[in-house]
Amino acid sequence: MRIHIQNPQGETLFPVTPAQVAAALARHPEIGSPEFSYAEDDAGFAAAMAEAEVLLTWTRVVKARFPVGALPGIAPRLKVIACTSAGLDGLSPFTWLPPEIVLLNNRGAHAAKAGEFALMSLLMLANHIPFFGTQQRGESWTKRFGSTLAGRTVCILGLGSIGGTAAKHAKAFGMKVIGVRNSATPHEHCDEVVTTAGLDSALARAEFLLLACPLTPETRGLIDRRRIGLLPAGAKLVNMARGAVWDQDAVCDALEAGALAGVVTDVAVPEPLPAGHRLWRTPGMLVVPHVSSDDPATYNDDTLDILFRNLLAMRAGQPAPNRVEPERGY
Amino acid sequence: MRIHIQNPQGETLFPVTPAQVAAALARHPEIGSPEFSYAEDDAGFAAAMAEAEVLLTWTRVVKARFPVGALPGIAPRLKVIACTSAGLDGLSPFTWLPPEIVLLNNRGAHAAKAGEFALMSLLMLANHIPFFGTQQRGESWTKRFGSTLAGRTVCILGLGSIGGTAAKHAKAFGMKVIGVRNSATPHEHCDEVVTTAGLDSALARAEFLLLACPLTPETRGLIDRRRIGLLPAGAKLVNMARGAVWDQDAVCDALEAGALAGVVTDVAVPEPLPAGHRLWRTPGMLVVPHVSSDDPATYNDDTLDILFRNLLAMRAGQPAPNRVEPERGY
Numbered sequence: 001m002r003i004h005i006q007n008p009q010g011e012t013l014f015p016v017t018p019a020q021v022a023a024a025l026a027r028h029p030e031i032g033s034p035e036f037s038y039a040e041d042d043a044g045f046a047a048a049m050a051e052a053e054v055l056l057t058w059t060r061v062v063k064a065r066f067p068v069g070a071l072p073g074i075a076p077r078l079k080v081i082a083c084t085s086a087g088l089d090g091l092s093p094f095t096w097l098p099p100e101i102v103l104l105n106n107r108g109a110h111a112a113k114a115g116e117f118a119l120m121s122l123l124m125l126a127n128h129i130p131f132f133g134t135q136q137r138g139e140s141w142t143k144r145f146g147s148t149l150a151g152r153t154v155c156i157l158g159l160g161s162i163g164g165t166a167a168k169h170a171k172a173f174g175m176k177v178i179g180v181r182n183s184a185t186p187h188e189h190c191d192e193v194v195t196t197a198g199l200d201s202a203l204a205r206a207e208f209l210l211l212a213c214p215l216t217p218e219t220r221g222l223i224d225r226r227r228i229g230l231l232p233a234g235a236k237l238v239n240m241a242r243g244a245v246w247d248q249d250a251v252c253d254a255l256e257a258g259a260l261a262g263v264v265t266d267v268a269v270p271e272p273l274p275a276g277h278r279l280w281r282t283p284g285m286l287v288v289p290h291v292s293s294d295d296p297a298t299y300n301d302d303t304l305d306i307l308f309r310n311l312l313a314m315r316a317g318q319p320a321p322n323r324v325e326p327e328r329g330y
Numbered sequence: 331m332r333i334h335i336q337n338p339q340g341e342t343l344f345p346v347t348p349a350q351v352a353a354a355l356a357r358h359p360e361i362g363s364p365e366f367s368y369a370e371d372d373a374g375f376a377a378a379m380a381e382a383e384v385l386l387t388w389t390r391v392v393k394a395r396f397p398v399g400a401l402p403g404i405a406p407r408l409k410v411i412a413c414t415s416a417g418l419d420g421l422s423p424f425t426w427l428p429p430e431i432v433l434l435n436n437r438g439a440h441a442a443k444a445g446e447f448a449l450m451s452l453l454m455l456a457n458h459i460p461f462f463g464t465q466q467r468g469e470s471w472t473k474r475f476g477s478t479l480a481g482r483t484v485c486i487l488g489l490g491s492i493g494g495t496a497a498k499h500a501k502a503f504g505m506k507v508i509g510v511r512n513s514a515t516p517h518e519h520c521d522e523v524v525t526t527a528g529l530d531s532a533l534a535r536a537e538f539l540l541l542a543c544p545l546t547p548e549t550r551g552l553i554d555r556r557r558i559g560l561l562p563a564g565a566k567l568v569n570m571a572r573g574a575v576w577d578q579d580a581v582c583d584a585l586e587a588g589a590l591a592g593v594v595t596d597v598a599v600p601e602p603l604p605a606g607h608r609l610w611r612t613p614g615m616l617v618v619p620h621v622s623s624d625d626p627a628t629y630n631d632d633t634l635d636i637l638f639r640n641l642l643a644m645r646a647g648q649p650a651p652n653r654v655e656p657e658r659g660y
Binding site: 120124144277281287 | 343446447454457458465467468469470471472473477479480503602603605610611617618619621622625626627628
């Protein structure tokens with residue numbers, strides 16, 4: 001098996017290295033001895049694609065190098081494309097992907113880090129930290145007392161590995177957790193699970209709302225101005241999904257009107273957010289530059305473990321756990 | 331038994347009410363039926379002091395109404411003064427307190443709330459939130475990736491109910507916890523406990539340093555410029571104690587020099603911190619206006635429970651668990 005790793009040009013923080021691959025192979029001896037190639041540039045990519053059966057790379061590399069119609073021609077032996085991101089909305093629509101090629105996301109590499117970010121965000125909102133950030137900009141010492149999380153209700157939109165870990169932490173701190181996902185199947189860390197058909201009534205009870213869903217045609221704009229208006233007075237929001245899941249201006253308007261008490265967002269429209277954008281200045285809005293979920297200390301090790309687990313499953317004739325279904329978008 | 335409750339004039343958020351007292355009496359039927367009086371003003375205080383055996387009030391009320399020499403004269407039957415604060419450094423030196431009067435602090439009323447604040451602060455520092463607060467002031471989208479808490483070392487100065495609860499949370503997230511207190515007795519949530527004699531070597535290992543000690547003559551200025559210099563490069567600090575425990579200017583200098591990576595402080599010198607003070611503007615410094623530990627939803631209930639437990643202990647001839655020892659200052 002030939003596996004090609006295409007790191008983005010100039011990537012310094014998260015390039016997958018031969019040493020990380022060697023360590024991952026030692027953790028998974030059952031994978032055997034695949035051949036690996038590495039490149040950052042065009043020539044290395046072109047040379048590798050002639051032979052590669054598996055490509056591990058970044059979403060933006062896939063988008064740039066595989067326009068509609070390029071596959072399978074430029075990579076005749078390619079069977080698997082594994083992306084280092086959990087959300088592959090940047091590759092949608094998937095008309096560029098021939099059905100015989102398996103597309104894998106990186107769901108699971110973010111659980112520990114993103115779970116802690118989610119808990120931190122809930123605690124920050126319970127303690128009015130976004131408000132104090134605004135106060136600090138105005139150099140104003142204005143007390144506002146917060147409460148513990150116990151007994152408060154959080155609605156978590158999306159119960160993948162990020163939302164599921166968030167639910168686990170919220171539960172451990174005594175919160176009542178309402179999960180929202182495609183099916184109403186119970187979840188071990190939720191008191192209640194509803195589908196989007198039950199979203200409106202869940203929002204009406206959501207003292208905290210945490211967005212952790214993939215961006216798909218169904219979730220784009222899901223938290224619109226009307227739904228933001230359904231939240232209880234003084235509700236608090238966290239967005240760890242994508243900026244396009246909510247109506248960003250409606251959120252800013254609700255903060256300015258005092259209808260929402262605070263927001264922590266790890267995502268924005270657009271990214272990078274330019275200076276002068278209202279998001280930076282909206283009172284009670286804390287902006288984090290899309291770093292909630294990637295831990296440099298563990299990310300590539302987790303990525304390679306996930307890739308190997310998927311390759312082993314496919315070799316055994318089982319479904320690849322991280323396979324993206326183009327028709328649902330994740 | 332006559333118990334007088336003197337609420338501060340104009341207190342709207344935390345006044346102790348007859349309804350809260352009735353609920354506390356119902357939780358502690360063994361306390362019997364003490365007589366209660368309530369006042370906010372001078373006349374009410376003067377009238378109550380003639381008969382009161384127990385006074386429950388605020389530190390600032392005690393300071394204002396009991397100058398040196400006033401007791402026991404103005405309150406001849408007073409046996410117990412219970413303060414609603416955990417740290418009674420504002421009442422030091424204790425030359426105003428006759429030895430026959432028991433002074434109680436409110437240690438324990440803050441554990442749940444302050445413990446969550448401590449965990450939040452550690453997570454915020456691991457996720458570079460104070461840095462992003464500074465970036466938001468400059469409207470700059472600059473990524474900096476953080477890591478999970480697991481495996482990182484935190485040094486907690488003070489293992490009272492706040493520091494002890496912080497240690498419990500830190501341990502639950504996989505941190506290595508070094509506690510610092512007056513005796514090196516082991517603590518259930520610490521990997522290691524040292525006295526201040528071991529402080530310097532603990533600081534050299536402290537990726538995170540959390541201050542949660544009382545302000546006493548021994549801890550005033552304890553984290554001085556020299557000791558801040560002992561911390562590892564990129565160390566992160568939380569101050570939930572008092573501003574006078576650290577050298578505030580040295581902390582700001584270390585942040586500006588990049589020696590420290592971030593600071594969360596709930597305390598400041600002076601409080602309230604005036605506009606224009608350098609603390610507001612130091613990069614990587616997040617200022618919270620002394621609200622880490624008081625939860626309006628539970629504070630007075632916890633306060634009354636603590637008072638009643640102490641009165642019951644004293645009635646049984648046992649030491650009052652919250653008795654302040656003037657010679658050690660807490």
